[in-house]
Amino acid sequence: MAASPHREMWEKLNLDIEAHDGLLEVLGKFYGDIYLSQEGRLGGMEYLDFVLSEVHGLRIREIQDARAAGKKVIGSFCVFVPEELTLAANAIQVGLCAGADAGKEEAEKLVPRNTCALIKSFIGFKLARICPYTESCDLIIGETTCDGKKKAYEAFGELVPMHVMEVPQQKNACDRTLWKSEILRYKDRLEALTGNTITAENLKKGIRIINDRRRALQRLNALRAAVPAPISGRDVLLINQVSFYDDPIRFTESIGKLCDQLEERIQKKEGIVPESTPRLMLSGCPMAVPNWKLPYIVEGSGAVVVGEESCIGTRNTRDLVDESGQTVEEMIDAICDRYMKIDCACFTPNTERLENIADMAKELKADGVIHYALMFCQPYAHEAFKVEKALREADIPMLSIETDYSMEDAEQLKTRVEAFVEMVS
Amino acid sequence: MIAGIDIGSRSVELVVTDGEKIIRQAKAATTFDPLSQVKKLLGELRPERIVGTGYGRNLLADADLGTEVTTITEIKAYALGTHRLFPAARTVLDIGGQDTKAISLTNTGKVARFEMNDRCAAGTGKFLEHVASVFQIPVETFGDYALEGDEVLSINSMCTVFAETEATSLMAQGQRPQNIALGLHASVVRRTANMLRRVGLEFPLVFAGGVARNRCVIRLMQDALSGEPLIPEEPDMVGAYGAALHGSRL
Numbered sequence: 261m262a263a264s265p266h267r268e269m270w271e272k273l274n275l276d277i278e279a280h281d282g283l284l285e286v287l288g289k290f291y292g293d294i295y296l297s298q299e300g301r302l303g304g305m306e307y308l309d310f311v312l313s314e315v316h317g318l319r320i321r322e323i324q325d326a327r328a329a330g331k332k333v334i335g336s337f338c339v340f341v342p343e344e345l346t347l348a349a350n351a352i353q354v355g356l357c358a359g360a361d362a363g364k365e366e367a368e369k370l371v372p373r374n375t376c377a378l379i380k381s382f383i384g385f386k387l388a389r390i391c392p393y394t395e396s397c398d399l400i401i402g403e404t405t406c407d408g409k410k411k412a413y414e415a416f417g418e419l420v421p422m423h424v425m426e427v428p429q430q431k432n433a434c435d436r437t438l439w440k441s442e443i444l445r446y447k448d449r450l451e452a453l454t455g456n457t458i459t460a461e462n463l464k465k466g467i468r469i470i471n472d473r474r475r476a477l478q479r480l481n482a483l484r485a486a487v488p489a490p491i492s493g494r495d496v497l498l499i500n501q502v503s504f505y506d507d508p509i510r511f512t513e514s515i516g517k518l519c520d521q522l523e524e525r526i527q528k529k530e531g532i533v534p535e536s537t538p539r540l541m542l543s544g545c546p547m548a549v550p551n552w553k554l555p556y557i558v559e560g561s562g563a564v565v566v567g568e569e570s571c572i573g574t575r576n577t578r579d580l581v582d583e584s585g586q587t588v589e590e591m592i593d594a595i596c597d598r599y600m601k602i603d604c605a606c607f608t609p610n611t612e613r614l615e616n617i618a619d620m621a622k623e624l625k626a627d628g629v630i631h632y633a634l635m636f637c638q639p640y641a642h643e644a645f646k647v648e649k650a651l652r653e654a655d656i657p658m659l660s661i662e663t664d665y666s667m668e669d670a671e672q673l674k675t676r677v678e679a680f681v682e683m684v685s
Numbered sequence: 686m687i688a689g690i691d692i693g694s695r696s697v698e699l700v701v702t703d704g705e706k707i708i709r710q711a712k713a714a715t716t717f718d719p720l721s722q723v724k725k726l727l728g729e730l731r732p733e734r735i736v737g738t739g740y741g742r743n744l745l746a747d748a749d750l751g752t753e754v755t756t757i758t759e760i761k762a763y764a765l766g767t768h769r770l771f772p773a774a775r776t777v778l779d780i781g782g783q784d785t786k787a788i789s790l791t792n793t794g795k796v797a798r799f800e801m802n803d804r805c806a807a808g809t810g811k812f813l814e815h816v817a818s819v820f821q822i823p824v825e826t827f828g829d830y831a832l833e834g835d836e837v838l839s840i841n842s843m844c845t846v847f848a849e850t851e852a853t854s855l856m857a858q859g860q861r862p863q864n865i866a867l868g869l870h871a872s873v874v875r876r877t878a879n880m881l882r883r884v885g886l887e888f889p890l891v892f893a894g895g896v897a898r899n900r901c902v903i904r905l906m907q908d909a910l911s912g913e914p915l916i917p918e919e920p921d922m923v924g925a926y927g928a929a930l931h932g933s934r935l
């Protein structure tokens with residue numbers, strides 16, 4: 261690879277240059293195979309191609325410039341971390357991706373081998389020094405969503421500056437009280453870190469920006485429900501993934517433009533696939549960049565993905581924060597309420613997720629649902645049974661898949677997915 | 686003339702149909718060059734269409750066979766083949782070389798649900814082949830050998846390698862080898878019975894795939910499921926037959 265103009269910056273961030281070059285090369289190849297090879301993509305996707313090609317370059321440069329100007333950077337792993345507050349404190353929030361096997365062996369020295377790939381990956385990325393986002397963070401926010409993460413943050417916290425938020429596991433009044441106090445604790449931590457006070461004015465703005473981003477993604481999700489599907493599932497997944505680290509205002513604008521193009525396409529009844537293509541919805545664990553394995557297999561098997569019931573998908577965009585609050589207190593309450601609606605599998609009981617999945621599948625006119633759990637992920641593996649039951653009652657076929665980031669099961673996955681596609685066609 | 690070709694991990698099967706009739710059935714080892722095997726099986730035949738199935742199906746799609754090639758999964762192929770042979774069948778079990786599949790069928794023969802083993806070979810033909818080789822008995826007669834057992838010894842490990850270790854240590858304890866063999870067969874049956882229950886086992890159940898030739902597995906399966914599986918005359922041809930049937934509908 262030619263010497264990158266960003267090399268000096270990466271060196272400053274203390275990345276392992278050689279390992280990082282290796283990662284970029286794999287990423288580039290993956291991207292070419294999985295994304296650029298698609299036929300009939302929208303012009304608007306060039307924005308994403310550019311963002312992704314510069315994911316470790318220009319965006320990191322922007323972040324470094326912002327840091328040099330005094331801004332703080334917050335990293336997160338979960339959609340529970342309220343970005344509204346982060347923006348109100350004039351900090352930048354990035355989702356740390358953790359979607360590839362890297363530094364796995366090293367990570368297995370700190371966490372048990374039967375830990376999900378996502379956890380191993382975020383630890384591995386840190387240990388292998390290949391993630392410029394992780395290296396740019398002034399603070400990383402963990403959350404006590406599952407036991408795997410909860411315990412992993414104890415080890416991870418020795419490597420990076422951390423703050424762990426306690427996410428409740430039920431949705432009673434006392435749980436809401438706990439969550440609100442956690443949001444306030446995060447607010448204090450942010451204010452201390454940035455030296456900025458969160459005021460009604462900047463919090464209102466923060467809520468607005470993040471809601472706008474959600475609205476743009478909601479619009480996208482509504483448009484893709486058209487028959488024939490106007491955009492591939494891979495592209496929408498990528499858009500969702502990019503939403504976690506690009507500047508939110510720029511992102512919202514670009515997605516707006518893309519949606520305009522989609523509307524034109526829909527009017528002309530143009531699809532990325534023929535009308536008869538089986539439509540599948542993915543549901544389950546988050547798919548962090550560059551975990552594109554399953555969507556790629558699905559769309560390579562003659563189906564199109566029309567929705568992601570996932571944290572990198574509708575779980576992150578379905579609900580908005582009420583914008584009517586005037587005081588900081590009112591807005592914190594609104595934020596609290598909005599986040600308590602998240603139907604993560606870590607909650608017990610979590611029946612709203614079952615309803616949401618069935619409703620979503622119907623709205624998207626999906627012919628079937630693929631439930632995706634990362635191996636060793638207890639919460640989602642458990643819910644797979646319930647989801648299947650709920651979907652069966654709604655007469656929607658479901659295929660349950662448990663996998664990780666490795667390619668060793670790709671052939672078997674293909675057979676299963678293809679058989680499922682045959683079954684629903 | 687339509688050819689259905691099933692490229693499995695261990696063997697390649699060919700079924701050629703002409704209208705309703707089967708005009709050729711043949712089988713060969715997969716080897717490292719499955720395509721040459723396919724060509725050998727086809728010989729002079731020039732079918733107007735080839736439908737490939739099995740884990741090697743994409744090899745066919747990419748090869749230049751001078752005929753149109755389509756592919757379907759072995760799940761669909763087994764469902765189609767079974768439904769034609771046994772129209773009343775509601776469940777299909779296929780134990781092949783490396784994969785085990787349980788398929789539940791609707792009353793019109795469509796796939797309603799299916800399960801497949803994941804990365805590991807426990808409970809598949811490969812497992813039996815491996816343990817048979819430890820006993821130095823050809824896998825074809827290993828089932829009969831096990832039927833000479835009079836006590837089902839328990840083998841707890843599902844893993845091929847560890848099951849072998851368990852078998853060896855039972856041998857060292859002086860257990861009758863036939864009983865150990867019986868125990869190994871029972872472990873295969875335990876695993877497949879669970880898979881069948883997960884797809885909602887309903888009878889008639891058709892047991893296909895190469896392992897359906899193993900009389901011991903059949904016997905133990907009857908006991909485990911309290912019901913009699915139906916065995917096709919050529920159990921390992923069902924996939925290739927289903928593929929050919931698919932071809933005749935295109």
Ligand code: SF4
Pocket residue numbers: 337338339340405406545546571602604605606
């Ligand atoms: S699955 Fe649950 S824990 Fe994981 S990112 Fe989503 S909300 Fe957070």
Ligand code: SF4
Pocket residue numbers: 376377378379405406407408409545546634636637638639640
């Ligand atoms: S994928 Fe499952 S196990 Fe892994 S971090 Fe998320 S909830 Fe926890």
